[in-house]
Amino acid sequence: MALQGLHLYPFFIILLLLLSIIIIIPSYDCLQGDTLNHYLEEEEEGGGEAFGYDSQAYPSYFSPIEDGQFKDFIKLRSTNVLNLKIFDKVGSIPTSVKTVSVDDFRANSNDIDDAEAFQKAWVEACSSKGAVLVVPKNRYLVKPVRFSGPCKSNLTVRIYGTIEASDDRSDYEKDDRRHWLVFDQVQNLLVEGGGTIDGNGKIWWKNSCKVDKDLPCKDAPTALTFHKCQNLVVDNLKIQNAQQMHLSFQSSKDVQVSNLIVTSPKDSPNTDGIHVTHTQNIQITNSVIATGDDCISIASGSQNVQAMDITCGPGHGISIGSLGSGNSRAYVSGVTIDGAKLSGTSNGVRIKTWQGGSGIASNIKFQNIEMQNVSNPIIIDQYYCDNHKSCKEQRSAIQVKNVVYKNIKGTSASNVAIKFDCSKTYPCQGILMQDVILEREAGDHKAKALCNNVNLAEMGVVSPHCP
Numbered sequence: 057m058a059l060q061g062l063h064l065y066p067f068f069i070i071l072l073l074l075l076s077i078i079i080i081i082p083s084y085d086c087l088q089g090d091t092l093n094h095y096l097e098e099e100e101e102g103g104g105e106a107f108g109y110d111s112q113a114y115p116s117y118f119s120p121i122e123d124g125q126f127k128d129f130i131k132l133r134s135t136n137v138l139n140l141k142i143f144d145k146v147g148s149i150p151t152s153v154k155t156v157s158v159d160d161f162r163a164n165s166n167d168i169d170d171a172e173a174f175q176k177a178w179v180e181a182c183s184s185k186g187a188v189l190v191v192p193k194n195r196y197l198v199k200p201v202r203f204s205g206p207c208k209s210n211l212t213v214r215i216y217g218t219i220e221a222s223d224d225r226s227d228y229e230k231d232d233r234r235h236w237l238v239f240d241q242v243q244n245l246l247v248e249g250g251g252t253i254d255g256n257g258k259i260w261w262k263n264s265c266k267v268d269k270d271l272p273c274k275d276a277p278t279a280l281t282f283h284k285c286q287n288l289v290v291d292n293l294k295i296q297n298a299q300q301m302h303l304s305f306q307s308s309k310d311v312q313v314s315n316l317i318v319t320s321p322k323d324s325p326n327t328d329g330i331h332v333t334h335t336q337n338i339q340i341t342n343s344v345i346a347t348g349d350d351c352i353s354i355a356s357g358s359q360n361v362q363a364m365d366i367t368c369g370p371g372h373g374i375s376i377g378s379l380g381s382g383n384s385r386a387y388v389s390g391v392t393i394d395g396a397k398l399s400g401t402s403n404g405v406r407i408k409t410w411q412g413g414s415g416i417a418s419n420i421k422f423q424n425i426e427m428q429n430v431s432n433p434i435i436i437d438q439y440y441c442d443n444h445k446s447c448k449e450q451r452s453a454i455q456v457k458n459v460v461y462k463n464i465k466g467t468s469a470s471n472v473a474i475k476f477d478c479s480k481t482y483p484c485q486g487i488l489m490q491d492v493i494l495e496r497e498a499g500d501h502k503a504k505a506l507c508n509n510v511n512l513a514e515m516g517v518v519s520p521h522c523p
């Protein structure tokens with residue numbers, strides 16, 4: 057009897073293994089997708105921070121089959137990551153298209169404020185069956201405006217001229233200090249034309265708590281915001297001197313951004329170039345961004361974000377985060393930065409999370425990146441703290457996992473070219489470096505890597521190495 061039992065023992069183990077593979081593998085994808093979707097839904101409903109979220113529940117479904125998923129992710133060709141419905145520029149404008157010019161609504165060309173003309177022109181275009189809203193090659197001074205949808209049909213906004221923001225801060229106090237130009241809930245929208253959007257931000261920069269430490273920290277407007285837009289194309293524009301962020305995509309879906317030139321002085325505070333939050337399927341290509349803060353920042357709720365052929369500098373580089381501030385939950389997944397040149401930026405490619413947050417940042421790929429005199433070329437900072445005071449130690453953290461750094465070359469302005477400062481309680485998982493070569497820009501010291509709590513694999517030539 058005892059002998060028979062022994063014989064059966066291996067069979068039981070094999071059976072158990074098979075069963076667990078059958079059960080765990082399909083439920084994994086499902087679980088992960090559900091978690092994110094569930095989270096996004098909650099956020100949409102305005103839940104946000106209020107929902108209790110047990111970060112401790114995560115490790116149970118991380119580990120067993122992570123490797124397989126990770127390999128699949130690496131295999132993903134970047135072109136497959138996004139499956140955007142490409143906005144057919146020619147096809148999207150029916151032949152019966154109506155042209156509405158903001159000049160049609162201007163009382164006289166010396167108006168001190170053109171917001172009203174813009175608003176009226178928008179209402180006309182938005183309620184037409186197919187329209188092009190034109191901003192001719194003039195200079196327009198504009199107070200905050202909200203272009204609200206939904207519109208009757210597809211819409212093109214063609215900006216040829218210069219739209220300049222009012223620099224009277226009281227113009228923004230009325231209802232919303234955080235936005236200047238907003239497109240809200242518009243579908244099938246194309247914004248293009250080669251014109252300029254100028255936030256006229258000097259007055260805001262001067263009054264920022266980052267510049268004048270005695271002042272209280274207050275919000276300043278984002279120059280151009282797209283909120284809850286779907287099927288959106290933003291092409292060929294100059295956006296400059298934003299009051300705070302230049303361009304923000306919030307709770308939007310299926311977005312293509314291309315051929316932008318985004319500029320402001322390198323000492324202008326919080327002037328992120330392109331900010332992405334709670335947005336799914338967004339592709340940013342062929343753009344030049346030189347500002348005082350992040351070149352591209354990707355915040356919580358973002359999924360399938362692709363940036364290609366991006367030139368950054370000066371500024372703070374390309375950043376995922378910051379995530380998890382104020383003990384919040386955050387999810388970011390499926391970010392590919394493919395083809396970027398960063399020069400003179402304070403960071404290259406960065407993932408930054410606050411202590412005390414929860415959630416996951418996963419499936420992130422940085423590849424084909426050239427660094428020129430970048431202070432922190434590769435950095436994961438899970439102890440990010442942007443407060444006046446230092447941040448106290450907390451156990452909870454965002455889990456960072458499955459991050460690929462591939463073909464990254466160039467020079468570091470500091471001794472530390474690679475810094476993985478991962479959470480003690482949630483070490484970084486599945487970090488892969490392949491063909492990464494970073495040298496010191498100048499000086500006798502060799503570039504080095506600082507690595508804490510990181511689960512790292514290397515392929516090809518990697519220099520410097522973690523100690």
Ligand SMILES: *[C@@H]1O[C@H](CO)[C@@H](O)[C@H](O)[C@H]1NC(C)=O
Pocket residue numbers: 141142143144147148149150209210244287
């Ligand atoms: C509106 O845009 C959508 C998405 O780009 C496109 O599929 C559709 O054909 C357009 N409609 C018209 C009437 O052009």
Ligand SMILES: *[C@@H]1O[C@H](CO)[C@@H](O)[C@H](O)[C@H]1NC(C)=O
Pocket residue numbers: 400429431469497
């Ligand atoms: C590199 O960056 C450092 C610090 O930002 C700066 O002081 C130095 O002048 C830069 N070197 C070059 C060659 O641009």
